[in-house]
Amino acid sequence: MTTTVPTAGPTPTPAPTPVPGSGAGSTTVTTGPVAGAGSTTVTAGPVAAAVPGGGLGGFDRLLEAVVGERAAAVRNVPATLTCFTDHFPRHPVLPGVLLLESMAALARTAAGPGTWRLAAVRGVRFKHFVGPGDQVHLTVEVTAHGPHRTECRATARAGGRVVATARVLALVSDETTREGTA
Numbered sequence: 001m002t003t004t005v006p007t008a009g010p011t012p013t014p015a016p017t018p019v020p021g022s023g024a025g026s027t028t029v030t031t032g033p034v035a036g037a038g039s040t041t042v043t044a045g046p047v048a049a050a051v052p053g054g055g056l057g058g059f060d061r062l063l064e065a066v067v068g069e070r071a072a073a074v075r076n077v078p079a080t081l082t083c084f085t086d087h088f089p090r091h092p093v094l095p096g097v098l099l100l101e102s103m104a105a106l107a108r109t110a111a112g113p114g115t116w117r118l119a120a121v122r123g124v125r126f127k128h129f130v131g132p133g134d135q136v137h138l139t140v141e142v143t144a145h146g147p148h149r150t151e152c153r154a155t156a157r158a159g160g161r162v163v164a165t166a167r168v169l170a171l172v173s174d175e176t177t178r179e180g181t182a
Contacts, residue, residue, distance in 0.1 A: 058098075058105030059138060068145045071110035072138065075102045079132035094130040099164050103154035106140045107169045111150040115174040119149075123167025134158045140169070148173045 059073040077094050084092035100121065108116045130136060137157045144151040150171045156164040 058102035062109065065109050067110065067112035068150075069110070069142055071106050071140045073102075073106050073109075075136045075138060077130055077132060077134045077136060081132070084132055091129075092132050094134070096124075096126045096164065099126075099130060099136065099156055100124065100166065102136070102138055103140065103156060103164070103166055104169055104171075106138050107150070107152040107154060107171055110140045110142050110152060111145070111171050116150065116171040117174060118169065119172040120168065120170040121166060122170075123165070125165045126163070127165070128158070128161060128163040130156075130158050130163050136163065143168075148175065 059075040061074045063072040063074060065071040079092075081094070083095055083098065087093055087095055104118045104121075107118075135158065138154065139157075140152045140154045142150060142152050152166075152169045152171070154166040154169055155162060
């Protein structure tokens with residue numbers, strides 16, 4: 001995983017260094033000047049160091065994250081999920097709300113540092129079933145980005161076809177006051 005953060009002046013980029021506790025498939029962080037002002041790029045590797053809050057957040061592997069622009073991840077759907085016993089016994093299907101949560105988790109990663117919560121979802125379409133053993137490739141594109149609100153468009157693909165889309169995933173910063181509160 002490579003994280004790139006701009007510095008104040010034209011300083012040389014130091015050699016990549018392992019992130020403590022990264023274990024096998026070590027993670028590297030590189031800092032230095034970047035062409036896009038204020039951009040942060042994270043690519044491939046263990047998710048815990050890349051996802052805000054350090055958790056997996058609804059997907060198994062982060063493939064790419066450009067804060068304020070886009071993100072891509074993979075979610076594996078194991079046959080051992082407890083939801084498959086009830087949803088549905090003869091034809092197990094991943095509940096759409098779990099797929100939507102994976103999209104929202106990836107949108108929070110694309111939104112960048114801070115605590116983001118899902119405020120609104122519009123234009124969600126479930127086109128094909130996702131079942132046990134499927135690998136879902138998630139992509140999120142940021143369409144509007146600000147310090148307190150971010151909007152994204154999301155797509156989920158499995159088996160080479162689009163299985164779900166969300167036209168708008170609206171996220172708000174936890175610093176934003178909620179309606180009806182002071």
